Amino acid sequence: MRERVRLRRDQRGALSSWPFHQLGQHLAYKARRAGVPFLEVDAAYTSQRCPRCGHTERANRSDRDHFRCRRCGLAGPADVVAGVNVRDRARPAWVFVTAPAPAP
Structure with a gap:
């Protein structure tokens, strides 16, 4: 930032x-x-990790704006890819947070 x-x-x-x-x-x-x-999500490596295959490498993010996975070839805007990774990390916890309380 x-x-x-x-x-x-x-x-x-x-x-x-x-x-x-x-x-x-x-x-x-x-x-x-x-x-x-x-929810707070650990953002470590979210901009370097491929949401499709899980491959994490610094070279996946050639510059600030672009992402291309060196393993599977997924490409797109780096911020969108990082956002998908953050969403995927939050999903398991989100189900827990938003689940209705069990009836007594």
């Missing part, structure tokens, strides 16, 4: 000093307040 956002010089310090953990806490608070389930 820091590398992609362009701000005025006087705003840069405020953005850089705001830790991502604090951002997650703020989002969780807002979600609870609105009654929306909130």
Whole structure:
């Protein structure tokens, strides 16, 4: 996020000093307040992992915008592929969070 956002010089310090953990806490608070389930997913390697075959390699992401799996050839926008991987990681936990409570 820091590398992609362009701000005025006087705003840069405020953005850089705001830790991502604090951002997650703020989002969780807002979600609870609105009654929306909130899940935190480990984002490690989501932009390098192929959602089709599971192959993870740095070379799958040749640049910031493009993804092409070196094993199966799946290609697409890197952000979309990373989003699919995040969704797939959240799915098992989401079923648990959204499942109705058992009857007493």
